[in-house]
Amino acid sequence: MTNVQSAPETARTQLISLLDELCTLAEAEGQSDQASFFARIRTGVQNARDAEDLADPFMELSTSAFRGFAFSPPVELRLDEVLAIAQTLAATLSASGDKLH
Numbered sequence: 001m002t003n004v005q006s007a008p009e010t011a012r013t014q015l016i017s018l019l020d021e022l023c024t025l026a027e028a029e030g031q032s033d034q035a036s037f038f039a040r041i042r043t044g045v046q047n048a049r050d051a052e053d054l055a056d057p058f059m060e061l062s063t064s065a066f067r068g069f070a071f072s073p074p075v076e077l078r079l080d081e082v083l084a085i086a087q088t089l090a091a092t093l094s095a096s097g098d099k100l101h
Contacts, residue, residue, distance in 0.1 A: 007093050008048035014089070015045050018082045025075050034069050051093050058086050 005013070019042035026034035037060075044057030064079060071079060 007051040007054060007089065008045070011045050011048060011054055011086075011089055014085050015082060016042060018078060018085070019045065022075060022078050022082065025072070025078065029072055029075070031069070031072075031075075034071070034075065037064070037067065037069070054089070054093070058090055061086055 019038050022038040023035045023042065026032070026038060041057045041061050044060070045054065048054045048057070061083065064083070
């Protein structure tokens with residue numbers, strides 16, 4: 001039997017804890033605008049019911065470099081990881097639909 005997860009389940013499994021960490025790091029650094037940005041993305045991933053629901057949070061995430069934020073090295077490192085995962089998930093979804101293996 002293969003282990004098949006829906007795209008939202010996979011995104012939650014791989015991204016929620018990292019997005020929580022980004023929120024925590026940003027808050028600890030006094031960057032409430034960054035924390036709010038990451039929290040919105042987290043909410044979008046958490047509430048996604050199907051692959052199409054991931055489009056908005058992934059698109060918003062992709063704008064992180066253009067928002068004028070000055071990311072600290074720890075935030076930047078974690079954000080790079082989140083972006084890489086989101087990019088991989090998006091590429092997989094565009095090739096295979098709503099299920100990920």
